[in-house]
Amino acid sequence: MRSATVLSANQQARSSRRLRREERATYFWFLIPSLVVLGTLSIIPLCTTIYLSLQNLNLTQPFLSGFAGLANFQRMAADPVFWNSIVVAVIFILVPVGAQMLLGLALALLLYNKQPIVRISRSLFIAPMVIPPVIAGLIWKILFIPNLGGLNFFLGLIGIAGPNWLETPFWAIVSICMVAIWENTPFVMLLVLAALESMPEEPFEAARVDGASSTQTFQFITFPQLVPVLLVALLFRIIDALGIFPVIFILTGGGPGRATEPLNYYAYTTGFTYLDIGYASALALALFVLIAGISVAFLRFKLRAVEVE
Amino acid sequence: MIKRRFWVDFVLSGATLIWLILALAPLLWLLSLSLKTQLQAFATPPLLIFKPTFVNYVDLLQNTDFARYFGNSIVVALGSVSLSLLLGVPAAYAFSRQGFRGKNATLVWILVVRMTPAMTYVIPFFMIYKTVGLLDTWASLIILYTLFTLALVIWTMQAFFDEVPRSLEEAARVDGATVGQSFVHIVLPVSGPGIAATAVLCFLFSWNEFLFALVMTRNAARTAPLAIVNFMAYEGAEWGRIAAGSVLVLLPVLIFGFVTRKYLVQGLLGGAIKG
Numbered sequence: 001m002r003s004a005t006v007l008s009a010n011q012q013a014r015s016s017r018r019l020r021r022e023e024r025a026t027y028f029w030f031l032i033p034s035l036v037v038l039g040t041l042s043i044i045p046l047c048t049t050i051y052l053s054l055q056n057l058n059l060t061q062p063f064l065s066g067f068a069g070l071a072n073f074q075r076m077a078a079d080p081v082f083w084n085s086i087v088v089a090v091i092f093i094l095v096p097v098g099a100q101m102l103l104g105l106a107l108a109l110l111l112y113n114k115q116p117i118v119r120i121s122r123s124l125f126i127a128p129m130v131i132p133p134v135i136a137g138l139i140w141k142i143l144f145i146p147n148l149g150g151l152n153f154f155l156g157l158i159g160i161a162g163p164n165w166l167e168t169p170f171w172a173i174v175s176i177c178m179v180a181i182w183e184n185t186p187f188v189m190l191l192v193l194a195a196l197e198s199m200p201e202e203p204f205e206a207a208r209v210d211g212a213s214s215t216q217t218f219q220f221i222t223f224p225q226l227v228p229v230l231l232v233a234l235l236f237r238i239i240d241a242l243g244i245f246p247v248i249f250i251l252t253g254g255g256p257g258r259a260t261e262p263l264n265y266y267a268y269t270t271g272f273t274y275l276d277i278g279y280a281s282a283l284a285l286a287l288f289v290l291i292a293g294i295s296v297a298f299l300r301f302k303l304r305a306v307e308v309e
Numbered sequence: 310m311i312k313r314r315f316w317v318d319f320v321l322s323g324a325t326l327i328w329l330i331l332a333l334a335p336l337l338w339l340l341s342l343s344l345k346t347q348l349q350a351f352a353t354p355p356l357l358i359f360k361p362t363f364v365n366y367v368d369l370l371q372n373t374d375f376a377r378y379f380g381n382s383i384v385v386a387l388g389s390v391s392l393s394l395l396l397g398v399p400a401a402y403a404f405s406r407q408g409f410r411g412k413n414a415t416l417v418w419i420l421v422v423r424m425t426p427a428m429t430y431v432i433p434f435f436m437i438y439k440t441v442g443l444l445d446t447w448a449s450l451i452i453l454y455t456l457f458t459l460a461l462v463i464w465t466m467q468a469f470f471d472e473v474p475r476s477l478e479e480a481a482r483v484d485g486a487t488v489g490q491s492f493v494h495i496v497l498p499v500s501g502p503g504i505a506a507t508a509v510l511c512f513l514f515s516w517n518e519f520l521f522a523l524v525m526t527r528n529a530a531r532t533a534p535l536a537i538v539n540f541m542a543y544e545g546a547e548w549g550r551i552a553a554g555s556v557l558v559l560l561p562v563l564i565f566g567f568v569t570r571k572y573l574v575q576g577l578l579g580g581a582i583k584g
Contacts, residue, residue, distance in 0.1 A: 019482075026488040027403040034400035034459060035415065041456040042422045048433035110325050118325070123567040125332055130566030130573070132517035134534045135555045138541075139335045142342065142548060148351040150338060182335070190573060243426045246519040250538065267428050271435075272524060281432050288429045295424060 049288075052281035059275035072282035081258060081266065082283070089262035091173060092244060096180035097237045101230065103181065104188020109218075111189070112196045122193070129186040137250030140179045144251070169259030172252050176260050179247050184240070188233045195229040196222070235298045239291055263287050336559070343552035350548055365553035375554055378536035382558075384447055385532060386515035389454035390508050396455075397462030398504065402492055404463065405470035416467075422460045427520050430456070435524055445527045453521045458511035465510065465572070469503035470496070506572035509565045516562060533558050 056068040076082050111122050128136065143151040144165035152162030165175045199222070207217045243264055248254060254261030254269060261269070264287060271280030342350050344361035369375050404412065434453060435444075443449045473496060481491040497504075522532045531539075537554040540547045566573065 023488050024407070027407040027409075030399035030403035030492075034396045034463060037396060038419060038422060038456065038459060041452070042418075042425070045430050045433035045437075048436065049429055052432065052436065107328060110321060110328070121325070121329060123570050124329060126566060126570060126573070127336060127563060128332055130513060130517075130562050131336070131559050132519065132534050132562065134517075134519040134538060135339075135559060136335075138537065138551060138555055139339050141541075142552075143335060143338065150355050153355055182332070186332075190570070239424055239426075243428070245427070249519075249523075250541075264426065264428050268431075268520075271432050277432060277436065284426070284428045284432055287426050291424065291426055295421075 049281045049285055052277055053285050055278045057278040072279050076282055084258055085261055085263040085266040092262050093238055093241045096177045097241050099181045100185045100188050100237055103185045105192055107189040108192035126186040128183050134246035136183050137247040141250050144175055166252055169256055172260050191229050191233045195226055199225055242291055339552055339555055343556045347549055365549040369550050369553045375536055378531050379533045381530055382533040385450045386512050388451040389458050389515045390511045392455045393458040393462045393511055397459045398466055401463045401466030402470050404467045419460045419463055431524050444525060445529050447530050449525045454515045458514055461511055462507055465507045506569050509569045
């Protein structure tokens with residue numbers, strides 16, 4: 001009797017071990033296809049880019065191709081167009097992203113409201129964000145056409161003489177910024193709104209009991225709780241701003257001159273207009289390093305912010 | 310006090326309304342353009358009231374290849390969505406249920422894929438496709454889009470599976486079901502909403518994408534957004550066609566976007582925070 005019990009306990013242990021092994025095997029086969037696909041599709045291109053950036057490879061001059069060492073990077077350091085593209089990229093981060101953050105926060109506070117009408121209208125506000133960026137560009141391209149497009153007509157109604165939007169460097173930059181703000185403010189709004197809705201009630205009730213004004217409540221209770229989500233929104237907006245492409249492609253093509261040609265777009269024209277694949281790869285790598293640097297710096301900063309809390 | 314409260318509400322509602330108009334007016338302008346003749350479209354002052362006409366839509370569908378390009382968009386989007394769901398949903402489940410060494414590193418790596426600028430992928434993929442002869446095929450775009458949508462699926466579905474209680478699966482396991490069986494018969498049936506929302510997010514990504522489609526396709530696999538842009542290039546801009554085509558491309562996106570607004574946050578961030 002006793003030995004039988006021992007035996008069955010042994011059997012149970014063995015069968016549960018077999019179950020564990022079966023379980024682990026299943027999870028392994030669940031994971032492996034995804035990891036192989038992601039690994040192949042992300043590591044091979046990155047290695048290829050690094051390899052290409054070390055080559056002299058211009059598709060219009062196939063006979064000149066060959067190993068170039070660091071020549072592409074030396075060329076980049078001395079290339080005024082590259083430094084111009086960095087300046088433009090910084091402008092396209094500072095102005096639109098700054099405005100998106102402020103306006104998105106304001107809009108979220110406006111829409112953080114229990115009235116059913118407001119709740120329904122929230123979905124309408126996100127329309128500019130979900131449409132294809134290239135179509136956002138096309139809509140504004142039409143609106144910006146002087147005299148015919150419509151924007152200047154409506155500006156005229158409120159007494160503003162609209163400029164020739166895409167013609168001069170200054171107004172071309174303003175135009176791109178406007179479209180970027182129109183398109184991406186809802187992103188910040190959505191994030192902040194989600195954060196507002198997940199805040200605990202108690203601190204607000206306590207503040208009300210203590211007679212805090214709404215300004216004080218915002219300054220001392222709401223805003224500090226929003227800081228983490230604002231930082232995340234900021235990171236995503238900066239990274240997306242560095243990758244801005246369709247809007248520039250449609251509206252200005254980088255011009256007039258190179259006034260609206262950020263690093264991203266410079267890499268594109270180098271690679272696919274001038275077919276200088278080697279140098280374009282070096283530029284794309286520079287962009288990659290820039291974004292990786294920003295992300296790492298941001299993660300460190302964010303970690304510190306969390307520790308302080 | 311009540312009077313002041315009223316004025317505050319009044320000003321705030323007014324501001325909200327003006328904002329809403331600014332956000333939507335460009336879209337309505339596009340819609341109105343698509344329903345005007347070329348002559349009406351650029352009348353000065355702009356016509357606000359006019360008799361709508363569908364000539365642009367008829368012209369677009371009869372005299373151009375737009376329907377075929379629209380079909381390309383659908384094939385490419387559905388292809389990448391189904392592929393990434395097929396691969397990503399089981400992986401997300403394994404991530405959610407099983408701890409293993411390097412799990413966090415893997416998840417961070419997936420996030421890095423999401424953050425890497427598209428330009429870093431365009432050049433190498435172009436060269437690779439050129440070498441293996443994949444340029445201007447559905448496959449070229451499906452493969453590229455799957456890279457991004459797969460990362461999206463794993464992040465969002467992992468967060469979703471974390472919320473699904475384990476008690477049911479455990480009961481089934483005690484009754485002798487394998488992990489695979491309990492996943493298929495117990496977890497998947499309750500995951501419909503999560504999978505649907507993730508599928509929509511992936512669809513939006515593929516449908517809206519421009520840069521890859523611009524570089525990798527010429528004519529055979531050209532997607533709808535590119536076809537619209539091409540109306541700008543040839544024989545002067547044909548704004549009627551552009552507007553009509555844009556509206557057709559916008560409609561599914563707007564509907565999907567509104568329906569899944571709640572999930573957009575998570576999806577857009579690739580799970581960097583929980584919405």
